[in-house]
Amino acid sequence: MKFMHSCKEVTHLALQALDEPLPLGDRAAIRFHLWICKYCPTFMRQVELMQKANERWRRYSEE
C-alpha cells in the first residue's frame, strides 16, 4: 500500500471522502500528506467551505 501521495492523488481521495467513507489507510495517508504539504491544507479548507455553502444553498432554496 502506497503511503506517499501526490497533491493530485490527495485531492482525489479528499473529494471521494465526501461520498464514501475511505479505508483507514487512505485516511492516514491524507493526514500524513496534509502534515507535510504547504498547499493541500488550503484546498481542504476550500472543500469544507464548499460543503457548508451547498448546505446553506439547500436551505436558502427551501425558505
Place this chain on the structure above:
Amino acid sequence: MNSFAADLETLRPVLLKYAQLQLRNSAWAEDAVSEVLLAALEKPQNFAGRSQLKTWLIGILKHKLVDQVRRNSREMSLTAEDGEDLDESLFRPDGHWREPPQDWGDPTHCLNQVDFMRVLEACVENLPGQQGRLFMMREWMELDTAEICKLLSISPTNLWVMLHRARLRLRECLQLNWFATK
C-alpha cells in the same frame, strides 16, 4: 383565483428553476412542476406564510424530480463537456499543483451573503448536463450514492468520477467569479 392558487402561481417560477437545474430539460421540468401544482391543489393547506408554503412545495418537488429522473434516465446522456477533466489544468504531470490554491478566508464572510448564494447557483447551472444532474441529486436532493447509481443505472466508479469533476469545476467557478474578485 383564490389566494392559495395565487400563491402557487407566484412560486411556480422558483419551482421551475430548481426543476430545470436538476433535470436540464425544460419539458421534463415543466412536467415535474405541473405535478407538484396538481398535488398541491388536490389538498390545499393553510400555511402561516409564503415561506412555509415554499418549503412544502420544494419537498413535493424533490419527490417528483426523482420520478422524472427514473422515467427519463435512459435519455440522460453525457455531453462532450462531461468528459473533460480539470486535473491536467490543475496539476503538473508529477502531481504537484500548477498554481497553489488560494486561501478563501473565513467562510462566515461569504456564506451569509445572498450574492454568494447567487454565484453558487449560477456555477451549478454552468456545470455540464450530467455532472449538474448528479451534483444536484447528491447535494441538493441529498440522495445517497447507492440510490443515485440505481436510479441512473451507473456504476459507483462512474458516479464518483463525475462528482469529482463537478466539484473541481464548481471550485474553479467560485474562485473565478467570487474569490478572485474580492
